[in-house]
Amino acid sequence: MTRVLAAYDALIAAGELRPDAEQREAAECLDALAATLERPRRGGILARLTGRRTAPRGVYMWGDVGRGKxxxxxxxxxxxxxxxxxxxxxxxxxxxxxxxxxxxxxxEAGDPIAPVAAALSAETRLLAFDEMMVTNSPDAMILSRLFTALIAAGVTIVTTSNRAPADLYKNGLNREHFLPFISLIETHLTIVPLNGPVDYRRDRLGQQDTWLVPNGPKATAELSAAFFRLTDHEVTEPIPSEDVAVQGRVLHVPKTLKGVAVFSFKKLCGEARGAADYLAVARRYHTVILVGIPELGPENRNEAARFVQLIDALYEHKVKLLAAADAAPDALYPEGDGRFEFQRTVSRLEEMRSEAYLAQGHGAAGEAA
Ligand SMILES: Nc1ncnc2c1ncn2[C@@H]1O[C@H](COP(=O)(O)OP(=O)(O)OP(=O)(O)O)[C@@H](O)[C@H]1O
Ligand SMILES: [Mg+2]
Known part of the structure; x- marks a missing residue:
């Protein structure tokens, strides 16, 4: 046993995780992979001649949201x-x-994928991806060749996904060109389903109301407790921040951990930001905690317009929103330019509080994966 399984068992023993047979099987599989990866590699003659080494078999964990992938x-x-x-x-x-x-x-030196794969494999032996999904044709067209080259160069791939390999890029354009990627995954990775009955994330949210009124210490305390429940972070430890690059600019995320990000309304909608920023946020985080949403008047039409764009992006990507505001969604922007369009945002915000919305997986709606 390496430390992976031991760490999982320790979390169960400490009561931080509930026992789950499927998860333990996945942990055993990952533990075995860790052991293989940690063994010194023997390069055979062939390996030395070709510069290629056999990569230990990777893992593809897939299942519904909140299963612990x-x-x-x-x-x-x-x-x-x-x-x-x-x-x-x-x-x-x-x-x-x-x-x-x-x-x-x-x-202009021929096939561009080969040198990219070579550079990536020179940098890393183990690539761990979270949330593999294939949503556009440019990705679909290169994945098979890229991953074939990575695996051939000795890179081990571990990934999570909400879909079984066979359902990746479902109904996508030119899907026939994508099918070799599915075979590659099914042949070279161990497929581990994690599809138990419990959505642990939903469980942790409990009956948490996701739109808190008004702003103030009570809402702050509730949202902060939700953050710690969702991320398992120790209350006493500082919360990391990060900078996300968006079209050459930087979006500073003041607090973020495990796919959960905290923003103030002022930073996200009060400054010159646009759709690209909001898409980056929506793609990157499964849960956004937005604090300090004020009531908006006609003089706040820019803030209101940005808020509309933000909510559109979050909604399209099924991002969970926990918010503290000074008014209920329908009373947030009673009059001003774009009030008519704001109505759609109100409706989306209402839907985003629903059990059905909260139970959905992160990822763009209507996309091909
Ligand atoms: N056995 C468990 N007992 C208690 N909490 C758990 C258990 N497994 C996972 N969790 C918690 O549930 C939450 C959701 O887990 P996680 O983020 O790993 O889900 P996921 O499968 O990656 O979901 P998604 O598909 O949405 O990305 C996390 O806070 C995680 O720590
Ligand atoms: Mg996940």
């Missing part, structure tokens, strides 16, 4: 003793890959 992935990643390891959100990784491919293309 990211939690298990984090445990694995924290405890596997491999220096060249990298954990990255899948969407972010694909943006990076397209950026690197564009640079290679400009060199």
């Amino acid at each position: 990211s939690m298990l992935m984090d445990l694995f990643f924290a405890h596997v003793d491999v220096a060249a390891k990298r954990r990255v959100h899948f969407a972010e990784f694909m943006l990076e890959v397209h950026g690197r491919i564009a640079i290679e293309r400009r060199k």
Whole structure:
């Protein structure tokens, strides 16, 4: 047993996690992978001649929301003793890959995917992706070749997804070109379903009202408790911040952990921000806690317009919103430019408080995955 399974069992013993047979099986699988990765690699003659080494078999964990996929992935990643390891959100990784491919293309030196895969595999032996989903044709078209090259170069892939491999890029354009990627995943990764009956995230939210009125110490205390419940963070420890790059600019996220981000209305909607910022937020975080939403008057039409864009992005990506505001959604912006359009936002905000909305997985609605 490496430290992965031990860490999982310790969390169960401490009462932080409820026993779950499927999760334990997944933890065993990840533990075995950690052990293989930690063993010194013997390069055979073939490996030395070709420069290729066989990658230990990766893992594809899939299942409905809140089943503990990211939690298990984090445990694995924290405890596997491999220096060249990298954990990255899948969407972010694909943006990076397209950026690197564009640079290679400009060199006009033939197939741009091969050098990108070579560079990635020189940097890391273990790639851990969270939330693999395939939602656009440019990604779908390159994934098979990219991942074939990565695996051939000895990179082990561990990933989570809300879908079984066979359902990735479902109904996507030119899906026939994508099918080799599905076979690749099914052949080279161990498929681990995590589809038990309990949505632990929903459980942790409990009967938490997600739109708190008014702003003030009571709402702050409730939202802060929700943050700690959702992230398992120790109350006494400082909460990390991060900077997200959006079209060459930086969006500072003052508090974030495990896919949950905290923003103030002032920072997110009170400054010159646009759809690109809100999409970046919606793609990156499954839960957004937004504090300090004031009542908006006609003089706040810019804030109101940005808030509409923010809510559209969050709604499209099924992001959970916990908010503290000075008014209920329908009384937030009673008059001013764009009041008519704001009505849709009110309706979305109402829906976003519903049990059905909260039970959905993170990811763009209506996308092909
Ligand atoms: N066995 C468990 N007992 C108690 N809490 C758990 C258990 N498993 C997971 N959790 C908690 O439930 C929450 C959701 O888990 P996690 O984020 O790993 O879900 P997920 O499967 O990645 O969901 P999604 O598909 O939405 O990304 C986390 O706060 C996690 O710590
Ligand atoms: Mg997750």
